[in-house]
Amino acid sequence: MxxxxxxxxxxxxxxxxxxxxxxxxxxxxxxxxxxxxxxxxxxxxxxxxxxxxxxxxxxxxxxxxxxxxxxxxxxxxxxxxxxxxxxxxxxxxxxxxxxxxxxxxxxxxxxxxxxxxxxxxxxxxxxxxxxxxxxxxxxxxxxxxxxxxxxxxxxxxxxxxxxxxxxxxxxxxxxxxxxxxxxxVNIDRFQPAPHPGDYYLVLSRLVAYKRVDLAIEAANALGIKLVVAGDGPERERLARLASRHVEFVGAVDDEKASALMTGAKGLIFPGEEDFGIVPVEMQAAGRPVIAYGQGGVKDTVIDGKTGVFFDRQEIDAVIAAIRRAETITWDSQAIRQHTEQFxxxxxxxxxxxxxxxxxxxx
Incomplete structure (x- = not known):
């Protein structure tokens, strides 16, 4: 054939x-x-x-x-x-x-x-x-x-x-x-670490529809550490929005991305994607995903078990979701197990x- x-x-x-x-x-x-x-x-x-x-x-x-x-x-x-x-x-x-x-x-x-x-x-x-x-x-x-x-x-x-x-x-x-x-999704790139780091992560192309601005504004308001990995036409505008708590590390290769995911407290995913491989990879690393609850994440994230959804692309909704995530004791092995289907x-x-x-x- x-x-x-x-x-x-x-x-x-x-x-x-x-x-x-x-x-x-x-x-x-x-x-x-x-x-x-x-x-x-x-x-x-x-x-x-x-x-x-x-x-x-x-x-x-x-x-x-x-x-x-x-x-x-x-x-x-x-x-x-x-x-x-x-x-x-x-x-x-x-x-x-x-x-x-x-x-x-x-x-x-x-x-x-x-x-x-x-x-x-x-x-x-x-x-x-x-x-x-x-x-x-x-x-x-x-x-x-x-x-x-x-x-x-x-x-x-x-x-x-x-x-x-x-x-x-x-x-x-x-x-x-x-x-x-x-x-x-190559989930074997990731092995959950026993303890999370002290920062949240955004890993994305920096374009308008990804709504990375929501993650930055929420981090500014809460005074939490946020690492933004990725590059694109929105970078200069986003950098002007950021407080001292937000660090831009630019485009990263697979090895660096894996290290950032494994070391993060969680992923903030404020855009709507058709599927979204990054949230699956984050869960493979045993870390929760804080996501706008539309699009592909409805297939890949379980609210309250492997992540937290917010229902509006607005700063107060992202802040509330991060606060909710902070109250949950996350089971990294259960989060990882969820990704076996991918x-x-x-x-x-x-x-x-x-x-x-x-x-x-x-």
Whole structure:
């Protein structure tokens, strides 16, 4: 059986790329098709794989501006000739699901989310972040993007969602059903320490929708120590908000991130994510998560047992959640045990079952 893997773009190693890496281990001979490739930013395993990119790869600054080339990428994915494959597995948060396959080919698409900047967050991006010509062009361009995105979702035979939140978005925007398979998380990177440290942690890209400002303002008000790990366009603004209790350590590698999680009292997670691997990793380190109770954390955090939810993205709600977390005696081993369901082996078993059912149905 000939198998191909498809992924939106390969310019960093985030959670979606970890999913692709696990799929690549499941199908070691399968080539990978992607929009834009920066091989130097990938894991050693993915660097060794056969990877094909679209013509957008040759356009100016494509490795940085790939989002700006979205309409061209849509066209580029349709030009991939996948006619010789029996099985195509796409990993899609944007356009990978839009490849064209033969009627006899089984296409299973793992959906990280319908494009949030085209659907749920369109008005946030348009009104708050887009400027100048970009803002003026967003209306007509994204009208086309939404039409293409909806039609492309029908090209896959089976859709798989990474969380129940994404499952609901798929039902809303694509009018299709999807099974839920949680992404793989390498929980063995973490071993719970016997005693927590003296600081809370934020580990995130510093962009507006992550709402890191709420964690900083809450730390300021409570006078508690907060370590902010990560970088992004919001860093200067956030640094101006911070009191002396807040420390910015910049972008960190996996080893440093693991050490920060293991040594923290807990993770503050004030944004809404489709799934959110960092909260799972924090729990694998035996530490609780203080999170805005929407999105993927509803699948990954148990309120009162492995973390605490707050129901509004407001400073007083975050403060109340931190105070509540301070009153709970946390069982680090029980928190860790909760993350066993997110092991890569569980992901591989569930995906293999879904794929085999789709092949049998052919």
């Amino acid at each position: 000939k198998v191909a893997l498809v992924h939106d773009w390969l310019v960093t190693m985030g959670g979606a790329e970890r999913v692709l890496e696990t799929l690549a281990h499941m199908y070691p001979d399968a080539p990978i098709y992607t929009g834009v490739l920066d091989r130097s930013r990938l894991s050693p395993y993915l660097q060794q794989r056969t990877i094909y990119s679209t013509f957008v790869q040759r356009l100016p600054r494509a490795k940085r501006w790939y989002n700006r080339y979205l309409p061209l990428l849509m066209y580029g994915f349709e030009q991939f000739d996948l006619s010789r494959y029996d099985l195509v597995i796409s990993s899609s948060a944007a356009i990978a699901k839009g490849v064209l396959t033969r009627a006899e080919t089984v296409h299973v698409s793992y959906i990280h989310t319908p494009m949030r900047y085209a659907w749920d967050l369109y008005h946030d991006y348009h009104n708050r972040e887009a400027k100048g010509l970009t803002r003026r062009l967003m209306g007509p361009v994204f009208h086309y993007v939404r039409l293409w995105d909806r039609l492309s979702a029908d090209r896959a035979d089976v859709l798989v969602a990474n969380s129940h939140t994404v499952q609901q978005r798929i039902r809303k925007h694509y009018r299709r059903s999807a099974e839920v398979v949680f992404p793989p 092991r890569p082996a569980v992901f591989e078993t569930r995906m293999a079952q879904i794929i085999q059912t789709a092949l049998d149905g052919r």
